[in-house]
Amino acid sequence: MSSTHYPIFSASFNQDNSRLAISSRDGIKIFDPNTGRLYYKRVGAFNVVEMLNSTSLLAIVGAGEQPTLSPRRLCLFDFITGTPRRELNFLTSILAVRLNKKRLVVVLEEKTFIYDSNSIAMLDTIDTVPNAKGLCAFSPSLDGCFLALPASTTKGSVLVYNVMELQSHCQIDAHRAPLAAVAVSSNGMYIATASEQGTIIRVHLVQEATKSYSFRRGAYPSTIFSLSFGPPMQFPEILVASSSSGSVHAFLLGFAINQRRRRSSSFLASILPDSVNDALDLSYHHVLHNAVPAGVKSYVVVRKVDKIDDVSDSCSATISVITFNGFFEEYAVNVNILNESKWSLKHEFNLLTVLSGEEQHFQLV
Numbered sequence: 212m213s214s215t216h217y218p219i220f221s222a223s224f225n226q227d228n229s230r231l232a233i234s235s236r237d238g239i240k241i242f243d244p245n246t247g248r249l250y251y252k253r254v255g256a257f258n259v260v261e262m263l264n265s266t267s268l269l270a271i272v273g274a275g276e277q278p279t280l281s282p283r284r285l286c287l288f289d290f291i292t293g294t295p296r297r298e299l300n301f302l303t304s305i306l307a308v309r310l311n312k313k314r315l316v317v318v319l320e321e322k323t324f325i326y327d328s329n330s331i332a333m334l335d336t337i338d339t340v341p342n343a344k345g346l347c348a349f350s351p352s353l354d355g356c357f358l359a360l361p362a363s364t365t366k367g368s369v370l371v372y373n374v375m376e377l378q379s380h381c382q383i384d385a386h387r388a389p390l391a392a393v394a395v396s397s398n399g400m401y402i403a404t405a406s407e408q409g410t411i412i413r414v415h416l417v418q419e420a421t422k423s424y425s426f427r428r429g430a431y432p433s434t435i436f437s438l439s440f441g442p443p444m445q446f447p448e449i450l451v452a453s454s455s456s457g458s459v460h461a462f463l464l465g466f467a468i469n470q471r472r473r474r475s476s477s478f479l480a481s482i483l484p485d486s487v488n489d490a491l492d493l494s495y496h497h498v499l500h501n502a503v504p505a506g507v508k509s510y511v512v513v514r515k516v517d518k519i520d521d522v523s524d525s526c527s528a529t530i531s532v533i534t535f536n537g538f539f540e541e542y543a544v545n546v547n548i549l550n551e552s553k554w555s556l557k558h559e560f561n562l563l564t565v566l567s568g569e570e571q572h573f574q575l576v
Contacts, residue, residue: 217507217508217535217536218235218236218237218535218536218537218563219233219234219235219533219534219535219536219537219562219563220234220235220236220257220258220259220274220535221233221234221257221258221259221260222234222510222533222535223260223261223262223510224244224262224512224514224531225262225263225264225265226262226263226264226311226351226397227264227265227442228244228442228512228514228515228531229243229244229245229265230242230243230244230250230262230265231243231244231531231533231539232260232261232262232269233260233533233562234257234258234259234260234271234274235256235257235563236256236274237254237256237563238252238253238254238255238256238257239251239252239253239255239257239260239269239271240252240562240565241260241262241269241290242539242562242565244514244531244539244541247539247558247560247565249565251290253271253290255273255275255279255280256273256274256275256280257271257272257273257274257280258272258273258274258282258304258305259271259272259305259306259307259308260272261308261309261310263310263311263312263328264312267289267290267291267292268287268288268289268296269287269288269289269290270285270286270287270288270308270310270315271285271286271288272284272285272286272305272308281300282304282305283300283301283302283303283304283305284298284299284300284301284305285298285299285300285301285305285308285317286298287315287331297331299317299326299331301317301319301324303319303320303321304319304320305317305318305319306318306319306320306342306343306344306345307345307346307347309347309349309351309358310328310351311328311349311351311352311353311356312328312353313327313328313329313353313356313375314326314327314328314334314356314374314375315327315328315331316347316349316358316374318342318345318347318360320341320342320343320345321338321339321340321341321342322336322337322338322339323336323337323339323347323358323360324336324337325337325358325374325377334377335377337360337370337372339360339361339362339370340361340362340363340364341364342360342361346360346361346390346391346392346393347359347360347393348393348394348395348402349374349395350395350396350397350398350399351397352397352398352399352443353375354398354399355398355399355400355417356373356374356375356399357371357372357373357374357380357395357399357402357417358371358372358374358395359371359372359393359395359402360372361389361390361393362382363389364389365389366384366386366387366388366389367384367385367386367387367388367389367390367404367406368382368383368384368385368390369382369383369385369390369393369402369404370382371383371402371417371420380417380420381417381420383402383404383415383420383421383423385404385406385413385415385423386404386405386406386408386411386413387406388406388407388408389406389407390404390405390406390407391405391406391407391409391434391435392404392405392435392436392437392438392452393405393438394437394438394439394440394450395417395440396440396443396448397440397442397443398443399417400416400417400418401414401415401416401417401440401448401450401464402414402415402417403415403438403440403450404438405428405435405438405452407434408432409428409429409432409433409434409435409454409455410427410428410429410430410431410432410433411425411426411427411428412425412426412428412435412438412450412452412460412462413425413426414426414450414464424464426450426462426496427496428452428454428460429454429456429458433454433455433456434454434455435452435453435454436453436454436455436508436509436510437452437453437509437510437511438450438451438452439451439452439510439511439512439513440464440513441513441515441516441528442513442514442515442516448463448464449461449462449463449464449513449516449526449528450462450464451511451512451513451530452511453502453503453509453510453511453532455505455506456505457500457501457502457503457504457505457506457507458498458499458500458501458502459498459499459502459503459509459511459530459532459542460496460497460498460499461496461497461498461499461513461528461530461544461552462495462496462497463495463496463497463526463546464495495546495550497544497546497552497554499542499544499554502532502540502542503532503534504534504536507534507535507536508534508535508536509532509533509534509535510532510533510535511530511531511532511533512530512531513528513529513530514529514530514531514541515528515529516528516529519545525545525546525547525548526545526546527543527544527545527546528543528544528546529541529542529543529557530542530543530544533562537561537562537563538559538560538561538562539559539560539561539562540556540558540559541556541557541558541559542554542555542556542557543555543557
């Protein structure tokens with residue numbers, strides 16, 4: 212069985228954020244995050260569940276010792292017909308799975324396998340540094356389909372691999388301390404990283420490999436549980452993070468980068484070293500304190516972003532938070548022309564108690 216002490220083992224949204232899946236010792240559940248309605252439920256202990264867009268295909272990995280629930284067995288499963296499409300077996304436990312229309316990625320502790328999603332033919336194998344947490348990030352876009360994996364156990368280096376071209380794209384040395392979290396934007400343009408220190412979050416332009424922007428999460432160390440970019444083609448680009456402090460952080464990336472570019476020509480920027488200059492990027496960082504009890508593992512995503520007008524930097528975003536002790540919370544955050552933010556809880560529900568076909572009775576605020 213999984214060693215996690217939380218009832219939820221994994222949580223993930225599909226590529227357009229229209230469905231939420233969780234896995235636990237009791238089974239798999241797929242929800243409509245807008246209504247809380249339970250689409251699908253399967254009994255059994257599972258470590259991993261991943262969805263492909265809004266199709267009925269699931270990639271599932273068990274959390275038990277019996278053959279059908281082995282953590283070394285990946286099953287591609289159609290939840291409408293109730294039948295498995297393909298199965299893959301490995302010598303060690305599967306720690307993470309990512310997929311899109313063309314590629315299937317399977318992450319083990321010291322190897323990562325790349326498959327063709329349609330034929331399930333193995334295309335490449337990547338030998339990796341020990342990666343016991345299965346840390347990885349994947350951009351599902353076929354035009355910028357990048358996979359990010361740890362490249363060191365002693366510092367925060369990232370291997371960026373082009374999954375469509377089946378070749379290494381670059382290595383980014385992002386932090387002095389080992390990686391704790393990594394995310395790639397859906398269009399493959401940005402990669403975000405956080406180290407085990409957790410005070411600085413860096414964003415890199417993937418094509419340029421070495422160009423970074425840094426955002427200070429806080430002054431004291433904290434474990435970054437998740438990083439996630441907003442949906443593609445929505446302005447402004449937003450990066451969100453959740454941490455062991457219980458806070459949720461939102462960084463308005465496009466605005467902050469534009470501000471950094473304007474400041475880079477200033478006298479102050481010219482005399483400060485890059486590391487100090489990076490730490491000054493505090494604008495367009497908005498925090499919701501005590502969103503989650505401190506220490507409770509959480510996963511946060513930006514489901515929607517709307518620019519309020521075409522003149523100012525004001526916007527409205529819908530941000531979902533899943534806590535691994537069993538709750539879904541959705542917030543609206545509005546940022547006005549003065550760069551002031553207001554967070555409001557739209558609804559919340561218990562992920563563990565809902566019954567099949569039942570819509571949640573949301574707690575509204």
